[in-house]
Amino acid sequence: MTDLHAPANTETPDAPTPALTSEPGSSPAPAPAEAGPRRRVRIDHLRRVIVEARQHTAYRFTVRHSAYLTGGARVLSRRAWDSRTTARHERMMRIAEAGGNEELVQKWEQRAYAFRFARHRRRVELLQMAINAPKAIATASAAGAGTLLLLGCMLAAATDDLNDVLTPLNTVVSFVGWVAFIGGIVWEPMLYSLPLLALAGVWAVGRNRKTAPSWALPADTGELDVLPDENAIMRALGKLSIPQLNAAIKEGWTPRWVQPTTRLGNGYHTQLQLPMGVTVEMVNAKKNVLAHNLMRKPVETWPTEPPNMPGVLDLWVADQGSLNGVVPPWPLLTEGVTDYFKGVPVAVSQRGEPIIGKLMAANWIVGGIMGSGKTSIVVALLLGAILDPLVIAEVYVMATNVDYDPLKPRLRTLVKGDDPEQLRAALDALRALSNEVTERGKLLEDLGGESTKLTRELALKDPRMRPKVVVFDECHELFMSKDYGKEASELAIRVMKKARKVGITLIWVTVSPTADSIPRDVTRNTSHRVAFAVGDQVANDGLLGSGKYKAGIRATELVPGQDVGTAVTYGFTSKPFEIIRSHYVARDPEKGIDEVTPVVERALKAYENDDGVWEVPGTQPVDHLADVAAVLGDELRMLVQEVLHRLAERTPGAYRDWGPTDLKKALEPYGAEQYKSAGRMVISRDRVHEAILTRLAEDTGDEGGDEI
Numbered sequence: 076m077t078d079l080h081a082p083a084n085t086e087t088p089d090a091p092t093p094a095l096t097s098e099p100g101s102s103p104a105p106a107p108a109e110a111g112p113r114r115r116v117r118i119d120h121l122r123r124v125i126v127e128a129r130q131h132t133a134y135r136f137t138v139r140h141s142a143y144l145t146g147g148a149r150v151l152s153r154r155a156w157d158s159r160t161t162a163r164h165e166r167m168m169r170i171a172e173a174g175g176n177e178e179l180v181q182k183w184e185q186r187a188y189a190f191r192f193a194r195h196r197r198r199v200e201l202l203q204m205a206i207n208a209p210k211a212i213a214t215a216s217a218a219g220a221g222t223l224l225l226l227g228c229m230l231a232a233a234t235d236d237l238n239d240v241l242t243p244l245n246t247v248v249s250f251v252g253w254v255a256f257i258g259g260i261v262w263e264p265m266l267y268s269l270p271l272l273a274l275a276g277v278w279a280v281g282r283n284r285k286t287a288p289s290w291a292l293p294a295d296t297g298e299l300d301v302l303p304d305e306n307a308i309m310r311a312l313g314k315l316s317i318p319q320l321n322a323a324i325k326e327g328w329t330p331r332w333v334q335p336t337t338r339l340g341n342g343y344h345t346q347l348q349l350p351m352g353v354t355v356e357m358v359n360a361k362k363n364v365l366a367h368n369l370m371r372k373p374v375e376t377w378p379t380e381p382p383n384m385p386g387v388l389d390l391w392v393a394d395q396g397s398l399n400g401v402v403p404p405w406p407l408l409t410e411g412v413t414d415y416f417k418g419v420p421v422a423v424s425q426r427g428e429p430i431i432g433k434l435m436a437a438n439w440i441v442g443g444i445m446g447s448g449k450t451s452i453v454v455a456l457l458l459g460a461i462l463d464p465l466v467i468a469e470v471y472v473m474a475t476n477v478d479y480d481p482l483k484p485r486l487r488t489l490v491k492g493d494d495p496e497q498l499r500a501a502l503d504a505l506r507a508l509s510n511e512v513t514e515r516g517k518l519l520e521d522l523g524g525e526s527t528k529l530t531r532e533l534a535l536k537d538p539r540m541r542p543k544v545v546v547f548d549e550c551h552e553l554f555m556s557k558d559y560g561k562e563a564s565e566l567a568i569r570v571m572k573k574a575r576k577v578g579i580t581l582i583w584v585t586v587s588p589t590a591d592s593i594p595r596d597v598t599r600n601t602s603h604r605v606a607f608a609v610g611d612q613v614a615n616d617g618l619l620g621s622g623k624y625k626a627g628i629r630a631t632e633l634v635p636g637q638d639v640g641t642a643v644t645y646g647f648t649s650k651p652f653e654i655i656r657s658h659y660v661a662r663d664p665e666k667g668i669d670e671v672t673p674v675v676e677r678a679l680k681a682y683e684n685d686d687g688v689w690e691v692p693g694t695q696p697v698d699h700l701a702d703v704a705a706v707l708g709d710e711l712r713m714l715v716q717e718v719l720h721r722l723a724e725r726t727p728g729a730y731r732d733w734g735p736t737d738l739k740k741a742l743e744p745y746g747a748e749q750y751k752s753a754g755r756m757v758i759s760r761d762r763v764h765e766a767i768l769t770r771l772a773e774d775t776g777d778e779g780g781d782e783i
């Protein structure tokens with residue numbers, strides 16, 4: 076028993092099975108474990124040879140042109156097949172069915188039926204013709220011969236020569252003979268050249284459709300793709316691997332260009348209607364590929380859906396590298412005062428236009444990872460704010476840093492640190508603000524009369540109504556505090572809801588913009604949202620609002636360390652979002668750079684000498700008369716629309732939103748407003764010049780009066 080079982084027991088799983096064992100005397104078969112790597116080495120080697128062969132020009136040339144031929148033949152045979160059968164109809168039905176479009180399915184079904192019916196009729200007619208052909212040929216020949224003989228008889232009668240009876244018949248016969256002779260000569264070369272012509276045609280189709288593998292195609296050295304025009308966009312969309320989009324393109328979809336590609340700021344703007352079954356969200360999910368296809372960085376490519384145009388893809392593609400250029404210096408760096416009620420310059424848009432940060436009736440949230448530029452934009456905003464002598468500024472930084480130290484002389488309060496003591500101070504500030512908004516509300520009622528919100532005149536009337544800017548930096552420390560967080564959240568929401576009208580601006584700054592660290596209602600009630608580079612979708616939507624990431628509004632695409640000072644924002648313009656590049660008021664004590672302190676000194680001086688009167692808000696004094704005169708140039712008269720257009724082009728920050736009424740309001744005091752001429756509203760150059768001269772005379776007169 077033991078012997079019988081012994082061989083079976085000695086077999087190990089690795090031992091070769093009897094069938095695989097080698098013949099006695101032959102070399103042993105290689106172990107299966109060794110076969111794997113060797114085969115892999117051979118495959119790798121083969122793969123390398125194939126890839127290296129692609130480098131050879133002759134090889135690429137051969138493959139390319141052969142592929143043009145086969146590809147062209149494939150395209151043509153497919154076209155032929157499509158035209159002879161109902162394959163195209165079936166395909167369209169499948170697409171319509173997949174898109175749930177019943178109506179379209181039925182339409183294609185009807186077309187397929189009509190096609191089959193017509194084809195059947197054609198075939199029946201052909202068959203009928205083949206049956207009738209011999210009879211028809213015989214009849215035609217007999218009729219022809221009869222006519223020719225008749226002609227011959229008439230000829231013979233006219234010439235009195237019997238031989239002429241057959242003359243017409245002979246002429247026709249010899250003509251046919253000549254045709255056959257010429258045909259015989261031409262036929263042979265034609266027979267040989269026809270396949271060549273067909274081959275050339277097939278090759279041309281293949282070349283046109285670029286049917287060769289991409290590695291074999293000639294290198295495209297053209298710069299064309301850099302311009303994101305309609306063709307480039309179609310090519311880019313076609314390579315997004317969105318099945319519904321690919322199917323539509325394959326079936327010859329041509330989009331409706333709602334807005335053909337036009338130059339807009341530092342980029343190009345296009346709007347197109349997407350085909351059925353393709354949403355803007357689907358395109359957005361492939362935004363990185365789209366950017367790549369358009370030879371841009373994701374942050375330079377902005378596919379969005381305009382709020383009032385469902386199904387339309389709004390695509391703004393920035394110029395390559397437009398985010399890398401230098402941001403102009405802060406306009407108030409060396410001179411100028413501001414007006415809290417008109418806002419302060421903080422950035423330029425990606426399109427190069429100045430961005431004015433609103434303070435009145437605005438609240439801000441600024442977020443982003445460490446070192447992304449949060450403090451710098453808030454410092455620029457604060458510097459702008461304190462350049463208005465009316466503004467009271469307070470800063471609570473719930474961390475220990477020196478970022479706001481240079482502003483201290485002009486700040487009413489600067490609290491720094493994340494100990495309970497400082498958190499408590501921030502909470503107290505919120506408590507005080509909570510009372511203040513109520514008080515200010517009452518004061519506004521008493522002082523304001525008709526006015527529903529604080530104005531400069533009211534703020535000047537009563538020191539208790541001076542505008543106030545309060546910064547809470549690293550505010551998540553306060554909101555997440557076990558002891559103070561809950562109360563702070565409630566107070567923050569309460570203050571923000573009432574602060575708008577009474578001239579209090581809250582600025583929340585955080586590195587952690589999640590629902591746990593910032594109460595949802597704080598974000599919801601914030602008008603100006605600034606997202607510098609953020610780590611993920613949660614932080615993105617925490618700052619910009621829920622659903623923004625999905626809609627393609629993504630600060631996650633800003634590259635940390637590279638896009639410092641660049642932010643995706645909401646609420647700055649009427650657009651669904653705006654990319655801004657903030658001005659940087661530099662300060663680096665180690666390098667001996669300090670642009671902040673001189674501005675603070677200027678602000679302090681203005682504050683101390685404050686007589687409540689200053690010339691200009693914003694960056695530059697805006698002189699409407701001078702600006703209108705400048706855009707009029709040498710024109711005697713100009714249409715109002717043209718003047719507005721030129722003003723907006725010249726100083727977009729001041730005139731972008733202007734309409735005819737604004738223009739009228741600005742020029743009316745000088746008697747230079749628009750009037751009707753030949754049925755159209757125009758501005759007269761002479762009137763504007765006259766107004767400037769009158770103003771000048773008045774100004775000089777005033778100065779002279781003072782001197783006396």
Ligand SMILES: Nc1ncnc2c1ncn2[C@@H]1O[C@H](COP(=O)(O)OP(=O)(O)OP(=O)(O)O)[C@@H](O)[C@H]1O
Nearest residue numbers: 444445446447448449450451586639640657658659
């Ligand atoms: N707009 C800008 N242009 C150029 N450099 C900038 C800009 N903004 C910030 N920087 C540079 O980035 C550095 C970090 O900026 P900032 O302190 O504003 O970032 P932050 O997000 O507040 O960082 P943290 O969270 O660590 O405080 C600055 O010291 C400056 O060198």
